[in-house]
Amino acid sequence: MSQAILEMRGICKSFAGVQALKDVSFRCQAGLVYGLVGENGAGKSTLMKILAGAYKADAGEIIYKGMPRHSASTGEIIASGISIIYQELALVPQMSVAENIFLGREPRNALGILDLGWLRARAEELLSRLGVTLDTRSPVSELTIAQQQLVEIAKALSQDADLIVMDEPSAILAGGELDQLFAIIAALKAQGVTIVYISHRLEEVFRIADEVTVLKDGEVVDSRPIQQLDRATLVRLMVGRSLEEIFPQTDHAQGELRLSAEGIATDSILDGVSLRLHAGEILGIAGMVGSGRTELARALFGADPLTQGEVRLVGESLQQLPQWKTPSQAIRAGLVLVPEDRKSQGLFTALSVRVNITIPILSRLSRLGIIRRAAEEGIVTGARQRLSIVMNSPDQETQYLSGGNQQKVVLAKWLETEPSVIILDEPTRGVDVGAKFEIYKLMRQLNDRGIAIIMISSELPEIIGMSDRILVMNDGRVAGEISRAEADEERIIELATLGAEAQSA
Amino acid sequence: MALAKRKSKPALSADNRWRLRKFVADYGVYIALAILLVVAAALTPKLFAVDTIAVVMRQASQLGIVAIGQTIVLLVAGLDLSVGGVFIMTSVVVAEVGNGRNEMIAPAIMTALALGGLVGLGNGLLVTKRRVPPFVATLGMLVLVKGATQAYTRGVPGGFVPEALGIVNQSWFVLSVPLVLWLGLNAIFIFVLRGTSYGRRVYAVGSNIEAARLSGIPVDAIRISIYVLGSLFAVASGVVLTGYVLYVDRFIGSGLDLDSIAAAVVGGTAFVGGRGGLLGTIAGVLIIQILSTMVVLLGLDVEVQFIIKGLVILGAVTLYSVASTDE
Numbered sequence: 001m002s003q004a005i006l007e008m009r010g011i012c013k014s015f016a017g018v019q020a021l022k023d024v025s026f027r028c029q030a031g032l033v034y035g036l037v038g039e040n041g042a043g044k045s046t047l048m049k050i051l052a053g054a055y056k057a058d059a060g061e062i063i064y065k066g067m068p069r070h071s072a073s074t075g076e077i078i079a080s081g082i083s084i085i086y087q088e089l090a091l092v093p094q095m096s097v098a099e100n101i102f103l104g105r106e107p108r109n110a111l112g113i114l115d116l117g118w119l120r121a122r123a124e125e126l127l128s129r130l131g132v133t134l135d136t137r138s139p140v141s142e143l144t145i146a147q148q149q150l151v152e153i154a155k156a157l158s159q160d161a162d163l164i165v166m167d168e169p170s171a172i173l174a175g176g177e178l179d180q181l182f183a184i185i186a187a188l189k190a191q192g193v194t195i196v197y198i199s200h201r202l203e204e205v206f207r208i209a210d211e212v213t214v215l216k217d218g219e220v221v222d223s224r225p226i227q228q229l230d231r232a233t234l235v236r237l238m239v240g241r242s243l244e245e246i247f248p249q250t251d252h253a254q255g256e257l258r259l260s261a262e263g264i265a266t267d268s269i270l271d272g273v274s275l276r277l278h279a280g281e282i283l284g285i286a287g288m289v290g291s292g293r294t295e296l297a298r299a300l301f302g303a304d305p306l307t308q309g310e311v312r313l314v315g316e317s318l319q320q321l322p323q324w325k326t327p328s329q330a331i332r333a334g335l336v337l338v339p340e341d342r343k344s345q346g347l348f349t350a351l352s353v354r355v356n357i358t359i360p361i362l363s364r365l366s367r368l369g370i371i372r373r374a375a376e377e378g379i380v381t382g383a384r385q386r387l388s389i390v391m392n393s394p395d396q397e398t399q400y401l402s403g404g405n406q407q408k409v410v411l412a413k414w415l416e417t418e419p420s421v422i423i424l425d426e427p428t429r430g431v432d433v434g435a436k437f438e439i440y441k442l443m444r445q446l447n448d449r450g451i452a453i454i455m456i457s458s459e460l461p462e463i464i465g466m467s468d469r470i471l472v473m474n475d476g477r478v479a480g481e482i483s484r485a486e487a488d489e490e491r492i493i494e495l496a497t498l499g500a501e502a503q504s505a
Numbered sequence: 506m507a508l509a510k511r512k513s514k515p516a517l518s519a520d521n522r523w524r525l526r527k528f529v530a531d532y533g534v535y536i537a538l539a540i541l542l543v544v545a546a547a548l549t550p551k552l553f554a555v556d557t558i559a560v561v562m563r564q565a566s567q568l569g570i571v572a573i574g575q576t577i578v579l580l581v582a583g584l585d586l587s588v589g590g591v592f593i594m595t596s597v598v599v600a601e602v603g604n605g606r607n608e609m610i611a612p613a614i615m616t617a618l619a620l621g622g623l624v625g626l627g628n629g630l631l632v633t634k635r636r637v638p639p640f641v642a643t644l645g646m647l648v649l650v651k652g653a654t655q656a657y658t659r660g661v662p663g664g665f666v667p668e669a670l671g672i673v674n675q676s677w678f679v680l681s682v683p684l685v686l687w688l689g690l691n692a693i694f695i696f697v698l699r700g701t702s703y704g705r706r707v708y709a710v711g712s713n714i715e716a717a718r719l720s721g722i723p724v725d726a727i728r729i730s731i732y733v734l735g736s737l738f739a740v741a742s743g744v745v746l747t748g749y750v751l752y753v754d755r756f757i758g759s760g761l762d763l764d765s766i767a768a769a770v771v772g773g774t775a776f777v778g779g780r781g782g783l784l785g786t787i788a789g790v791l792i793i794q795i796l797s798t799m800v801v802l803l804g805l806d807v808e809v810q811f812i813i814k815g816l817v818i819l820g821a822v823t824l825y826s827v828a829s830t831d832e
Binding site: 301303326327328330331332337339344345346347348349350351355358359360362363365366369370371413 | 700701702703705706708709712713715716717718719720721722723779780
């Protein structure tokens with residue numbers, strides 16, 4: 001039983017001069033579950049997109065079911081038995097479960113009319129193979145995210161998939177739903193289907209994987225049977241250093257109040273959130289995706305209007321600062337937001353590093369509207385050195401920088417406005433480990449200068465490692481506050497999912 | 506198992522590929538212009554006679570002035586189809602207000618600029634406050650302005666274009682009044698785009714409107730001001746065109762509206778905004794004008810002009826999209 005169903009050898013891929021995968025090899029035997037782990041930006045998704053035919057490798061070969069595969073269309077790849085389930089599910093919300101499963105391959109009778117009865121019967125059969133029951137007639141938009149994921153899996157089965165790749169399936173699931181997913185994976189495995197399970201959550205990998213491959217900075221660090229691994233080893237392989245080294249600690253006394261929010265609400269999910277933030281502290285905000293974390297950040301910053309409550313900044317010696325209603329007023333008052341999605345909200349990818357860094361301080365840098373080049377040069381050079389931003393020149397377009405350096409450019413931009421409060425939404429998403437560590441160090445340095453930080457993050461180790469206090473969001477409200485001393489992953493997950501379970505019960 | 510020996514050998518490494526792409530995006534239009542001049546030297550040497558150059562540059566200026574406005578509108582991810590209506594409106598206003606009196610030229614132009622500014626304001630408000638897509642908003646404005654002008658004149662424009670506006674036809678060898686105006690406006694706006702905080706914000710808004718908003722830039726004010734500027738450039742082109750023919754032409758500047766978009770796009774200004782600039786547009790204007798002139802010099806049908814123009818635009822857009830795609 002050592003026949004490999006899939007073998008990827010020496011895969012290389014670079015984007016705009018940045019090497020995303022270096023000589024990566026990955027091998028799967030039929031009927032086993034493979035954990036593919038690594039930090040964000042390690043190259044997991046890129047590797048799987050090459051397998052799916054969405055990207056073309058620069059070098060290397062793929063041998064599938066004993067045959068070398070040359071360039072093939074995504075359609076041919078699916079037909080050959082490879083299915084990939086991405087985090088962003090590819091379903092048509094208005095169509096029914098059955099229609100989605102057979103989308104594009106609907107059987108028609110001689111008159112070209114859809115055979116709905118057959119469609120439903122087959123869909124039900126597929127779902128029962130997964131051990132679940134769903135009304136195959138209901139539109140997908142009425143299903144929960146977890147149920148939608150099941151539809152995707154059923155769709156993969158309908159295409160006779162022998163190899164199913166799941167790209168971070170747990171990222172969108174709540175606690176109880178995960179158990180169901182694992183049961184399904186076990187059932188599929190028993191039917192001889194090979195599963196590649198991508199995740200950066202180690203507990204999950206230990207629960208289901210037979211073998212684990214660790215990617216780091218685009219290279220395979222190690223590939224071992226799960227029995228030969230323990231948690232600490234796996235962390236070390238993934239991150240390259242142990243947890244204590246990652247999160248720099250400094251002892252600092254909590255300063256005076258800097259920001260307070262009282263019962264704020266917006267048109268979106270946010271529903272009566274209060275918080276207080278002090279000089280020199282990091283307030284971590286945890287919660288599931290969709291719990292209102294990002295909405296909270298936007299509301300504090302004035303990006304979305306408040307329907308209720310108020311936010312106040314407190315200046316030196318407790319003097320009240322004027323309130324703000326727009327981001328530009330917030331920036332002037334000393335509050336900035338480093339948004340969650342760097343590419344769509346933080347960065348001007350087509351513009352140079354120089355332009356990106358000085359955009360919020362142009363008025364300070366110009367006289368009569370004309371930019372003073374020398375002053376600008378000084379700012380950019382200073383930022384480049386302080387944050388050790390790696391670039392060819394300040395005129396390089398930011399799209400050609402690595403994720404970590406892009407994030408540093410965004411941070412540099414905001415630090416130049418000399419804020420007293422910084423909100424960081426997912427500050428290390430898509431950033432390599434080295435840059436991650438530098439960003440953590442920078443946050444501590446800012447703390448030491450008395451700057452207060454709110455950090456929103458989905459990465460629990462990061463939340464626990466960096467925060468002085470943690471607020472857990474759930475369904476638009478604060479579900480609880482945890483002090484640094486009592487912070488652990490179970491406690492946070494419990495608070496983050498409690499409401500969701502109470503609702504579904 | 507016989508392993509396939511052939512390893513697909515890419516002609517260029519990935520690294521060099523994106524350098525090439527960037528080179529095409531940054532310098533493609535100038536290379537194209539140079540190649541076109543070489544081809545012209547071989548096919549139509551008459552193009553380089555002083556008289557012909559003067560004609561080409563005059564026409565290039567008429568197109569070039571409105572193309573400045575079109576370029577900056579494209580830079581904020583916009584589009585201005587209403588310029589065609591503004592030409593006609595300008596022509597009618599100059600004739601009605603000027604009515605043959607040379608001392609009324611200045612008030613006539615001021616009136617045209619004021620009305621043009623209103624058209625731009627309308628475009629800007631529709632796009633920003635009502636979130637109408639620029640294509641639809643400015644198309645609607647085009648129809649509205651044309652219709653309003655016709656309703657006002659009842660199809661028979663009154664008044665006469667003041668003779669003195671013929672000053673735009675003055676020239677010294679190839680240096681004509683429109684050419685000086687075109688180059689001067691370019692110089693000013695190249696500086697505005699590169700050296701001022703306003704210019705930076707324009708690029709920022711076009712490059713990523715959400716990031717611009719979160720960076721504290723008043724994105725709506727910037728976009729509205731750009732649409733107003735775009736219409737003012739159309740008025741300037743309209744005045745030059747009116748001075749050229751010295752009567753009210755109901756079809757004045759027809760074709761220049763789409764040509765101005767073509768010139769900007771051929772010159773490397775992206776439809777998605779934030780990318781490109783006025784130097785590229787100057788090259789784009791020259792390419793379009795030289796091609797049109799070559800067709801005439803070669804004695805080909807006018808229809809051929811459109812075919813060639815179309816092919817050039819499609820070729821340029823294809824090249825740029827290849828250059829900006831990261832497979």
